[in-house]
Amino acid sequence: MNATEVDNITEKQKLFSICTLMTNLSEYKEMLESFRNAGFSDKNSDFLYIDNSKGNKYDAYSGVRKFLNSAKNKYIVICHQDILLDFDTCDTLLQRIKEVDNIDTNWAILGNAGHSSFNDFRLRITDPHGENRFKGPLPAKVYDLDENFLIIKNSAQLSISNNIDGFHFYATDICIIADILGFSAYVIDFHLYHKSGGNCNRSFFESKKKLIDKYTYAFRPRYMKTTCTKFFISGYAWLNKFMMQTYMYSIRKRLK
Numbered sequence: 609m610n611a612t613e614v615d616n617i618t619e620k621q622k623l624f625s626i627c628t629l630m631t632n633l634s635e636y637k638e639m640l641e642s643f644r645n646a647g648f649s650d651k652n653s654d655f656l657y658i659d660n661s662k663g664n665k666y667d668a669y670s671g672v673r674k675f676l677n678s679a680k681n682k683y684i685v686i687c688h689q690d691i692l693l694d695f696d697t698c699d700t701l702l703q704r705i706k707e708v709d710n711i712d713t714n715w716a717i718l719g720n721a722g723h724s725s726f727n728d729f730r731l732r733i734t735d736p737h738g739e740n741r742f743k744g745p746l747p748a749k750v751y752d753l754d755e756n757f758l759i760i761k762n763s764a765q766l767s768i769s770n771n772i773d774g775f776h777f778y779a780t781d782i783c784i785i786a787d788i789l790g791f792s793a794y795v796i797d798f799h800l801y802h803k804s805g806g807n808c809n810r811s812f813f814e815s816k817k818k819l820i821d822k823y824t825y826a827f828r829p830r831y832m833k834t835t836c837t838k839f840f841i842s843g844y845a846w847l848n849k850f851m852m853q854t855y856m857y858s859i860r861k862r863l864k
Contacts, residue, residue, distance in 0.1 A: 625679035647698035695799040716764035716791030719753035736805035776815035
């Protein structure tokens with residue numbers, strides 16, 4: 609099986625672009641072999657990587673942006689190098705995609721772990737926390753996803769924040785962006801093995817703060833004025849209605 613560095617891809621359309629930030633060549637080759645055994649081949653997939661083996665050429669945010677802008681196939685799979693497709697196959701994944709298509713044509717991202725509400729976690733994986741883990745029913749619409757395995761619909765033309773960096777929370781970021789654009793995310797019943805159980809180290813909490821700071825600013829209440837109208841926008845319908853009152857504009861004008 610061949611793999612291509614992302615800068616060297618050619619114009620062609622297949623089903624999948626399998627995209628990975630590679631830091632360990634032997635582990636990456638093991639991942640590729642598991643994909644081959646599961647039915648992902650050069651006929652239906654391109655295998656793209658960013659070579660971080662000699663240092664972080666790209667962080668996760670800039671790397672994912674590179675993949676999203678460069679991958680040409682129908683579905684962009686962004687995955688960790690430490691996953692193995694030891695259970696389900698390419699045909700299984702296509703069936704799971706079809707299941708979501710049948711209930712929501714506006715989906716943009718699929719994964720194997722995420723929350724459908726604050727207390728409702730959905731999951732399908734084997735990892736250091738346990739074998740054959742399943743929390744359903746699936747597919748389930750969620751508002752965030754784990755980063756180990758993401759399937760992104762290329763036609764959604766998603767992107768990722770330019771003002772966050774690091775290696776954590778990029779799936780949460782892209783799920784928020786998808787939601788803003790009118791798309792949805794789902795956890796599906798696609799079983800794989802992830803070697804890592806996660807690592808909440810210092811960089812994890814630094815990335816968390818960057819994400820919170822970014823969206824605190826992005827979702828700030830604000831007055832807007834276009835060439836033909838003016839309005840107030842925030843996350844609260846009652847506040848928008850109140851601030852749209854004529855006398856509120858008058859007060860703001862006098863204060864200025």
